[in-house]
Every structure is written in C-alpha cells, then in structure tokens.
Amino acid sequence: MGDPMASAGASLNADATPALIEARDMTKHYAGFSLQDVSFTVGEGEIVGFVGKNGAGKSTTIKALLGLIGLDGGSARMLGRDARELARGSAAALKERIGVVFDTVSVPGHLRVRDVARVMERAFTSWDARAFDRLAHAFDLDGAKQVKELSRGMGMKLSLACALSHGAQLLILDEATAGLDPMARDEMLDRLRDFVAEPGRAVFMSSHITSDLERIADRVLCIDEGHITFDLAKDEITDEMGIARCRVADFERIAASGFIPEHELRYRKNDYGIDLLVPDRFAFSERFPNVPVDRMTIDDYLTLTLKGGVR
Numbered sequence: 001m002g003d004p005m006a007s008a009g010a011s012l013n014a015d016a017t018p019a020l021i022e023a024r025d026m027t028k029h030y031a032g033f034s035l036q037d038v039s040f041t042v043g044e045g046e047i048v049g050f051v052g053k054n055g056a057g058k059s060t061t062i063k064a065l066l067g068l069i070g071l072d073g074g075s076a077r078m079l080g081r082d083a084r085e086l087a088r089g090s091a092a093a094l095k096e097r098i099g100v101v102f103d104t105v106s107v108p109g110h111l112r113v114r115d116v117a118r119v120m121e122r123a124f125t126s127w128d129a130r131a132f133d134r135l136a137h138a139f140d141l142d143g144a145k146q147v148k149e150l151s152r153g154m155g156m157k158l159s160l161a162c163a164l165s166h167g168a169q170l171l172i173l174d175e176a177t178a179g180l181d182p183m184a185r186d187e188m189l190d191r192l193r194d195f196v197a198e199p200g201r202a203v204f205m206s207s208h209i210t211s212d213l214e215r216i217a218d219r220v221l222c223i224d225e226g227h228i229t230f231d232l233a234k235d236e237i238t239d240e241m242g243i244a245r246c247r248v249a250d251f252e253r254i255a256a257s258g259f260i261p262e263h264e265l266r267y268r269k270n271d272y273g274i275d276l277l278v279p280d281r282f283a284f285s286e287r288f289p290n291v292p293v294d295r296m297t298i299d300d301y302l303t304l305t306l307k308g309g310v311r
C-alpha cells in the first residue's frame with residue numbers, strides 16, 4: 001500500500017479548481033488533547049466523509065473551519081476566505097453561503113416549525129421558502145409543532161431542511177444523520193447527492209455511520225488523536241482494497257513473498273486466523289488464489305489502520 005498521507009498531500013496541490021475548504025497545518029491545544037497540523041482540502045463537486053473514533057478531533061476541526069474556535073497554529077480558508085472572518089458579525093454574506101448542521105438543533109425551541117421559515121427568511125437574503133416547504137414535506141415535519149417538542153431525529157431534519165434552503169454552496173455536517181431513521185437517511189443522502197450535482201458546491205460531513213459514506217462520499221478523511229491518518233478516494237477502499245482471511249501459515253508465506261512491501265503489512269489477529277489488508281484484491285487473488293479475500297468496508301479499513309498491527 002502506498003503512503004496514505006501522500007494522497008493527503010497531493011490533494012492540496014493536484015486540484016486545478018479552487019478548494020472550497022482549505023485547511024493548512026491547523027493546530028489547537030487543549031489540556032490532554034491537541035489537534036496537530038491538520039491539512040486537507042475539499043474541492044468542487046466533492047462529498048468528503050470525516051471519520052475517526054470518539055474524541056479524535058472531528059468536531060474540533062469543524063469548529064475551527066467555522067471560526068468558532070481560534071487556532072494556535074495554521075489556518076483555514078472557507079470559500080476562499082479566512083475562516084476567522086466567519087466569527088465576525090460582518091460575515092453575513094459569507095455565512096449565507098455555508099450551510100451548517102450540528103447534532104443539536106440551533107433554532108429557538110419556542111418557535112413552531114412553520115414560523116422557523118419566517119425567521120430564516122429575515123436572516124438569509126437568499127432564503128428559498130419553496131425549497132424549505134418541499135423539504136419539510138419530504139421529511140414529514142409537522143408545521144404546528146414547537147421546535148422543543150420535536151424528537152431528536154425530527155430536529156435534525158428541521159436543521160437539515162434549513163441548511164439546504166438558504167442558497168449555500170458548502171455544507172458542513174457534524175454527525176447530522178445520526179438521529180435519522182433509515183428512510184430519512186435515504187432521503188437525506190439523496191438530497192446531498194442532488195446538492196453537489198450543481199456546480200460550485202461541496203459537502204464535508206463527519207459521521208460514524210460509515211455505510212452512509214460508502215453510499216455517497218467521494219473521499220474519506222480520517223483523524224486519530226488529532227492527526228490526519230488517511231485521506232483516500234472512497235472507491236480505493238471499497239472497490240480496490242480487500243481483506244484477506246489468512247491462516248498463520250498463509251500470512252507468513254504472503255509476508256515472505258514481498259507482495260506487500262515490508263512495513264506495509266497491516267493485519268489484525270482474530271480467533272480464526274489473521275485479517276490482512278490487501279491494497280489490490282484482484283492482483284492478490286491472482287497471486288494467492290487459495291486465500292479468500294473479501295471486499296473492504298470503511299469500518300474494516302478503520303479497524304485495520306487504527307487498531308491493527310503493522311509489519
């Protein structure tokens with residue numbers, strides 16, 4: 001396997017169109033945790049999934065992108081502008097172009113759903129009342145209910161409907177599909193796909209639901225203990241890589257063959273043998289036809305890279 005970080009570095013330079021998100025060496029220190037030199041870009045037309053364990057630094061990264069926390073080092077640019085501008089009252093026009101959904105509802109609880117649209121209309125010059133109504137209908141939102149009466153999932157749907165109705169170019173979602181039932185998640189993923197189909201748009205979404213990312217993400221970015229550990233095209237993980245189910249003797253034979261370069265054998269022992277990360281499962285099957293290989297999922301890849309051994 002090539003160096004995953006090489007692709008992270010390459011994505012900073014290779015893209016000819018200007019990045020919608022450009023994080024460079026972002027560093028933030030808290031007691032017991034540091035975000036360290038986090039660099040990545042999100043380009044036009046991309047849906048980038050952001051993954052990592054609890055406490056890995058996803059929300060901290062997102063807050064830094066949105067100018068909600070100050071950085072101790074590095075910088076972030078959003079739609080070509082310094083992210084720190086987003087913290088200023090004068091940044092209304094820039095904020096309008098960025099739709100944000102956190103895992104909590106940011107609309108005042110006493111409002112009725114139908115009144116949210118009226119408040120948003122005053123807050124955003126590009127508010128699209130029709131788009132909001134269509135989404136509210138698609139998400140089965142009851143206009144008569146107060147926001148505080150909504151279930152967690154319904155609240156998420158309301159936030160998503162708002163974020164998709166003010167003419168944003170860039171959507172930043174932090175665990176935004178976590179509370180949704182499977183039908184609502186389906187609906188949401190379809191909307192996100194429609195959203196990026198328009199020119200000049202992109203989505204950056206943190207999620208623990210990697211099956212959602214398998215369906216819609218173009219790239220997967222992983223953070224662990226404040227460091228970016230990989231930045232890969234999703235298809236590279238799910239279409240090219242594989243997970244070989246080896247007996248110990250198979251594993252030693254594969255290791256001795258040099259088919260996977262030294263120091264790049266990533267594996268995990270289990271009760272039945274050893275799971276081995278295979279960079280190209282088709283080439284592997286040709287070379288080792290008697291060793292079964294399964295498709296790789298994002299979860300498998302996370303487990304192997306974050307918890308597995310390297311040899």
Ligand SMILES: Nc1ncnc2c1ncn2[C@@H]1O[C@H](COP(=O)(O)OP(=O)(O)OP(=O)(O)O)[C@@H](O)[C@H]1O
Nearest residue numbers: 030031032033052053054055056057058059060061
């Ligand atoms: N304001 C703060 N003060 C001190 N420490 C903080 C603060 N905000 C976050 N942290 C710490 O930073 C680390 C990363 O937290 P963060 O919320 O970014 O993780 P996460 O990847 O989003 O996790 P999860 O998947 O659980 O939402 C944690 O150790 C957390 O305790």
